[in-house]
Amino acid sequence: MKTNVKMKALKCAFPHTIPIMTGFLFLGMSYGIYMHVSGFSFWYPMLMAMTIFAGSVEFVCVNFLLGAFNPLQAFIVTLILNARHIFYGISMLDRFKGMGWKKIYLIFGMCDETFSVNYTADIPKDVDSGWFMFFVTLLNQIYWVLGATLGGLFGSLIMFNTEGLDFVMTAMFVVIFLEQYLKDKNHLSSYIGLSVSLLMLIFFGADNFMIPAISGILVCLSVARKSMEEKEKDIV
Template identity: 50%
Template sequence: MQEKIKALKAAFPYTLPVMTGYLFLGVAFGILLNSKGYSFVWAIFMSIIIFAGSMQYVAITLLSVAFDPLNAFLMTLMVNARHLFYGLSLLGKFDDAGKKKPYLIFGLTDETFSILCATEPPGGVDRGWFMFFITFLNHLYWIIASAIGGILGSLVSFNTKGIDFVMTALFVVIFLNQWKSQKQHTPALIGIASSVVCLLIFGAANFIIPAMFLIIIALTRYRKPFEKGAEKCYLPSSNHSS
């Protein structure tokens, strides 16, 4: 028990910025979901089971139209495909997590990924529990914020027009932070170029899947030149932050 408490105390300060961001994003999600007729209980349930902020926003739209399993699957793949890259870069860190590994994989978000890449547990703190509590606390913040948003939405009338833009703003901030924290910008430039090319060819409604395939092919083809930079994510000497 002392080992867990020590890891929780060490992890908590690193999650405070995420708590601040999730408070606004989660509340916005809860309000939007409530505006479609779903109570805060559904906001809590979705945040526990899905825990994918951007996809949860998309799910609000999917709940408002005729159910289309194939479209829902493809949309989920498009929105969350970036986690394929996150997961691969964290395999080294998760190897010794034991029974906590499935939850660490499930709970991986953009913000949690950034923290896990940029930090190492203090001396005497178990790495597995340190990573677990970073992931768990971020998950908990999202659940609580979603519930607050759902409750507020049921008590106060909101004009929700434009509120879903918060996710776009979040991704822009994440991209800028990652750009500033990395010396190697070629992968990011490949992503931008691939997206622009596919946007011009396939149009705004259909470019995401082709862009993801093009990015995967390009990064796989030129994987070795990028590996040294990627290794910084799980080396104790890593000093880059997000």
């Protein structure tokens, strides 16, 4: 009986993850190749994908591993990059009630894409919602781990010049920024981020500007919050 419940949930969850599979396999392989050309064995991207499972943080971790030991910077950057997960968790509190041991894994594996599916999916009444969300989470992580591992393995087979491949991380964040910029009607937050980052880069240099920039952006956004909310209302 339990097996039938799980299989029904798996069959229902899989179609929802197909678009995520294509993206995760491609980006995961890019990450694995990036790790390889940075001097790391395929074990690194595989284990990091299994234990960290946060794409943007995993890309940033390459620089952490290659640079000087700075746990404070690693903690602050990771916290800022994944602060949005706090709100994801709050939104899923009611849905995770009564999940038992599955709740622990659902919390761990709640990336952006998994949250989007589990929060918005119209789960059929005859499908167990707990197992549905579990398999969505598990499948998405499998895609990411598989992509990262294949990238790490195939990286050694690449014969062409991979110089500049580390720009994939920069390109990823640029795309995220542009998508957010095009989606928002009020671009004040974008201008604040760009201006503060440029100023901190000038004052502190490329190796030390990240934490001051993040701190400065948070302060400026906090000060400009009311003005931004009023402009947003006027636009709507």
